[in-house]
Amino acid sequence: MRRPIFAANWKMQKTRAEAAEFVEKLLPLIDGTDAVDVAIAPPFTALDRVAKALRGSRVALAAQNVNPEEQGAFTGEVAPGMLADLGCAYAIVGHSERRALYGESDGLVASKARALLERDIRPIVCVGENLSEREAGNTLDVVGRQLAGSLAEVPHERAAEVVVAYEPVWAIGTGETATPETAQEVHGFVRRQLVDRFGPGGEQMRIQYGGSVKPDNVDALMAQPDIDGALVGGASLQPDTFSRIVCFQPPGGAS
Numbered sequence: 001m002r003r004p005i006f007a008a009n010w011k012m013q014k015t016r017a018e019a020a021e022f023v024e025k026l027l028p029l030i031d032g033t034d035a036v037d038v039a040i041a042p043p044f045t046a047l048d049r050v051a052k053a054l055r056g057s058r059v060a061l062a063a064q065n066v067n068p069e070e071q072g073a074f075t076g077e078v079a080p081g082m083l084a085d086l087g088c089a090y091a092i093v094g095h096s097e098r099r100a101l102y103g104e105s106d107g108l109v110a111s112k113a114r115a116l117l118e119r120d121i122r123p124i125v126c127v128g129e130n131l132s133e134r135e136a137g138n139t140l141d142v143v144g145r146q147l148a149g150s151l152a153e154v155p156h157e158r159a160a161e162v163v164v165a166y167e168p169v170w171a172i173g174t175g176e177t178a179t180p181e182t183a184q185e186v187h188g189f190v191r192r193q194l195v196d197r198f199g200p201g202g203e204q205m206r207i208q209y210g211g212s213v214k215p216d217n218v219d220a221l222m223a224q225p226d227i228d229g230a231l232v233g234g235a236s237l238q239p240d241t242f243s244r245i246v247c248f249q250p251p252g253g254a255s
């Protein structure tokens with residue numbers, strides 16, 4: 001059984017005070033949801049503040065990016081060891097915004113994932129096709145290529161620590177979600193790729209769905225066999241919507 005994982009990706013939003021206020025409101029709302037993992041990825045500037053606010057809770061701290069080098073002349077960048085020092089348990093790598101706006105390649109994403117594992121930080125590796133790729137019928141080719149390239153440096157014995165986030169670009173921030181069946185089709189494909197590459201470790205890897213996940217669609221998404229949680233952008237900015245997502249209702253029972 002894979003343990004679901006929900007992560008809040010705040011992107012370039014929230015000051016330190018806003019971040020701390022969010023955590024204070026969120027924690028009581030998700031009290032009792034012990035069966036899932038929860039992580040919050042604030043901007044770098046709020047990591048320390050959120051780390052303090054989360055102390056004593058079971059919510060993990062996550063970063064939104066990392067540089068694969070340990071130190072050096074890389075103006076504006078943040079090293080894996082610095083994230084470890086802040087207490088980050090996870091870091092998002094290869095988000096489609098970074099791939100599209102900052103030219104991140106699969107090779108770079110792969111080196112970030114490896115560098116994070118060396119610091120015992122779990123990478124959340126994002127993949128996903130854009131609209132023209134989907135319309136051209138290339139979704140699985142694109143996702144397969146991104147997966148192979150982005151996970152190329154993950155050692156087999158560390159595979160289970162890696163989280164994959166399937167985020168169709170056309171569904172991010174658009175209000176348009178993949179239907180649960182469409183998402184499952186790709187998640188099932190991702191699962192087969194992971195098992196082919198990592199063997200039994202691939203069965204344990206969690207695959208999040210991302211792209212306009214909201215309180216009103218999370219239950220149906222989570223009912224799919226290979227959807228193991230969500231990477232949430234817009235709906236993670238308010239404690240009440242994010243907590244409702246974390247407290248999803250599995251089919252036929254309470255979470």
Ligand code: PGA
Nearest residue numbers: 172173211212232233234
């Ligand atoms: P969204 O963003 O939930 O606002 O669509 C998801 C993401 O970019 O990770």
